[in-house]
Amino acid sequence: MIDQIPALLAGDRRVLARMITYIENDGEEKEDLLRELHHHTGKGYVIGITGSPGAGKSSLTDRVITELRKEGHKVGVIAVDPTSPFSGGAILGDRIRMNEHYLDKGVFIRSMGTRGSLGGLSRATKEVIKVLDAFGCDFIIVETVGVGQSELEIMTAADTTVVVLTPGAGDSIQAIKAGIMEIADIFVVNKADLPGVDRVVTEIEVMLDLGGYKKGDQAWRPPVKKTVSTSGTGVDILVKEIKVHRQQMEKTGRLDLERQRRLRAEVSEIIEVRIKEMIRDQLGRSGQWDELLEGVISRTVDPYTAAHKILKEELWKRSEP
Template identity: 85%
Template sequence: MVEQIPALLGGDRRVLARMITYVENDGEGKEALLRELHPYTGKAYVIGITGSPGAGKSSLTDRIITELRKGDYKVGVIAVDPTSPFTGGAILGDRIRMSDHYLDQSVFIRSMGTRGSLGGLSRATKEVIKVLDASGCDFIIVETVGVGQSELEIMTAADSTLVVLTPGAGDSIQAIKAGIMEIADIFVVNKSDLAGADRVVTEIEVMLDLGGYKKGDQSWRPPVAKTVSINGKGVDELVQKVKAHRQHLEKSGRLDQERQRRLKAEVSEIIEERIKEMIRQQLGRSGQWNDLLEEVVARKIDPYTVASQIIKEELWKRSTP
């Protein structure tokens, strides 16, 4: 795959599709590929779209793509679908709502299953973002699963996070409280042609007045946009708000700061995952650990002591020449 990087940089869509599949399936040379792609990343602006199921995220994404294409931007889309815990399959149907862009060579849409990952994203989402970034996308839109208050992971991948709400979907205060409230850079009241839309806007504004700005950034008050994705009403104003947030981040220096923070967090995640895999392999090979686990079951030793012993011995082996 590494040898196909020049074709990717040249805009070859087939190579792009193959690389995404390769990364998503955890191909043997994935790390080498991502290592070589790293210098070509960091240029695309990532927009995260989250919210409850049925809020119209896919239809809204379709309208945002249309608006961005008016500016001749190259757009990549990652639509994350839930994976069945029983069959392991996913419908991957979000692209049906974006069919108007199939023939547009400057739009690339990819659906991905969560494959058991919590937080609204697939495990490979961040890696696929890098591939799309290197391919020359100006904007990358990541649409999350839509699982309510648990999908906070999007804030670790997106530069601007849009939280989509709808009138008539129950208690909107319940929907926007806690984490969801804090991750939003822009609130979107979709289906605003329905009764109750203005009430939702008012409730959001009241909550904002009480505090809850993202990451303590008191210089940016998340605006509220009203849209109707079925006909595109208000989407142009929404895109302008996204661009205004980008300008704010760039002017204040927070864009670079947040991206640096995310890269540092990514390094920590990789280290943690490798340590976990190292321990898992050791546990699978050694009968000694199985004996210790049996002692835990028999209440002869506690789990914390066993965990400490495994870590110390494994790290000692790795550090000893």
């Protein structure tokens, strides 16, 4: 697969599709592939679109793609669908709604299952973002499965996070409960042709005021925009607002800082995964650890002492020449 990187960089869509599948299936050379691709990333701008089920995220994403394509941008889309409990694959509802873009060579859409990830974003999703970045996508849109405490993980992947709400569904209260106020860079009240839209806008503005977001400050205050995704009303304004946020992030240096923070977090995550794998492997092979765990169960050893001993001895062994 690594030998196909030049074809990917040259814009071969078939290679892109195969490479994404390879990463999803955790291929043997996946890490080597991602190592090589890392040098070709950092140019694509990632937009996260999240919101409660039925808010019209997929239809809105479809319209955003159209606006970006009008300007000639190359767009990659990752639609993070719930994983089917039967097949283990993604439920492809989002792709059906975006079918008009499938013949457009400037757009690449891929559905991915959450695969049990509590954050709504599987680890593979972040890796696929890198592949789309290396492929040359100017914008990479990640549409997530829904809003909740676990959806906060979109912050770890997106440069701009758009939270989609709808009138008449108690979304503003849900936003408070889920902590969505903290992750939204832009609020969108979709289905703005329905009654109650102005009330939702007002509630969000009040929550922003209570959250310390003052109008006129140099710091970014999440704007609240109204859209009707079925007709496309207001989507052009939303795209302009995304670009304004990007310009503000670049001007203040926050974009670079946030990307650096995410890269540091990625390294830490890889280290944590490796340590867990090392410990699991050792626990499976050594009876010594079984004895130690039995001591915890019988309460002759406390869990903290056991964990410290396991970590110390395992890491010491790994560090020996």
